[in-house]
Amino acid sequence: AQTVTQSQPEMSVQEAETVTLSCTYDTSESDYYLFWYKQPPSRQMILVIRQEAYKQQNATENRFSVNFQKAAKSFSLKISDSQLGDAAMYFCAVKNNNDMRFGAGTRLTVKP
Amino acid sequence: GAVVSQHPSWVICKSGTSVKIECRSLDFQATTMFWYRQFPKQSLMLMATSNEGSKATYEQGVEKDKFLINHASLTLSTLTVTSAHPEDSSFYICSARLPQGGGGNIQYFGAGTRLSVL
Numbered sequence: 001a002q003t004v005t006q007s008q009p010e011m012s013v014q015e016a017e018t019v020t021l022s023c024t025y026d027t028s029e030s031d032y033y034l035f036w037y038k039q040p041p042s043r044q045m046i047l048v049i050r051q052e053a054y055k056q057q058n059a060t061e062n063r064f065s066v067n068f069q070k071a072a073k074s075f076s077l078k079i080s081d082s083q084l085g086d087a088a089m090y091f092c093a094v095k096n097n098n099d100m101r102f103g104a105g106t107r108l109t110v111k112p
Numbered sequence: 113g114a115v116v117s118q119h120p121s122w123v124i125c126k127s128g129t130s131v132k133i134e135c136r137s138l139d140f141q142a143t144t145m146f147w148y149r150q151f152p153k154q155s156l157m158l159m160a161t162s163n164e165g166s167k168a169t170y171e172q173g174v175e176k177d178k179f180l181i182n183h184a185s186l187t188l189s190t191l192t193v194t195s196a197h198p199e200d201s202s203f204y205i206c207s208a209r210l211p212q213g214g215g216g217n218i219q220y221f222g223a224g225t226r227l228s229v230l
Contacts, residue, residue: 033217043203045156045221091155095217098144098209102155 002027002094006103013082014111020067021077021106023092032096034068034075039105040088048090051075084110114140116208118222125196126230133191133225135206141186142208146219147179150203159204162189196229203227 003026013019025034036048051059051068058066063083067076075094079086087110092103115138125131135145143164148156160181161169168181178200180192189208193200205224209217 035218037221042223043150043205044223045205045207047218047220050218095219098146098161100146100158100219104155 002029002032002096002099002101004092004094004101004103006090006092006106008106009104010107010109012109012111013079013086015082015084017082018078018080019082019108021079021090021092021108023075023077023103025073025075025092025094025103027073027094027096029096032094034066035093035095035100036064036066036075036077037091037093037102038086038088039091045091049077079108082110084112086110114138114208114210114218114220116206116220116222118206118225120225121223122226122228124228124230127197128195131193131196131227133193133204133206133227135189135191135208135222137187137208137220140208140210142189143186143211144209145183145189146207146209147181147189147191148205148207150205150224152203156205159191193227196227198229201227201229 005024032053034051038046049061063080065078089105091105117136119134145162147159159174162181162183164183170176183189206222207219
């Protein structure tokens with residue numbers, strides 16, 4: 001079984017500043033994928049970024065980047081130059097084959 | 113990215129009636145779709161994995177006779193909540209995965225269905 005832990009129920013960041021959301025996971029699989037999804041008030045799940053576990057290089061998507069520490073089973077998300085539209089629930093997920101598990105989520109507030 | 117359409121977005125029904133929720137992959141064929149349930153301010157909980165042409169695989173604790181899943185085509189999966197009761201009120205989200213080998217195991221999500229049982 002795979003488990004995901006997001007230890008920060010809520011986070012706040014000032015507009016244009018940088019914020020890091022934490023995520024740790026546990027899996028017995030050697031081949032898996034890691035994801036960050038964003039869920040705004042509309043509740044539509046939006047993929048933010050993904051990382052293949054076999055890749056050492058940290059994934060980057062514009063203002064979003066991850067710090068993937070495989071040995072520590074840590075997968076944090078860094079949001080740079082935060083924008084008001086970044087305000088949402090952020091879910092970390094680990095997936096192996098058809099089994100995707102989500103963390104409890106972190107609610108991010110962006111202050112103007 | 114790929115598009116997953118979910119319908120209806122909101123449904124209100126009387127206790128004891130059945131409700132069907134549709135999930136369609138609009139621009140790709142999805143041999144596998146997933147159904148999640150999300151309670152207010154909580155995470156997504158996987159209910160079942162829907163496989164085209166075969167029976168769905170249900171997670172432990174999910175009543176298969178209560179939540180009927182039919183994946184009759186490569187682009188459509190349906191979830192029917194049978195004899196709905198107020199405790200079934202929740203937000204249901206479907207998801208579809210690109211065919212094996214495509215897209216790096218990304219799952220695309222529908223916009224969700226809010227079910228309110230009176």
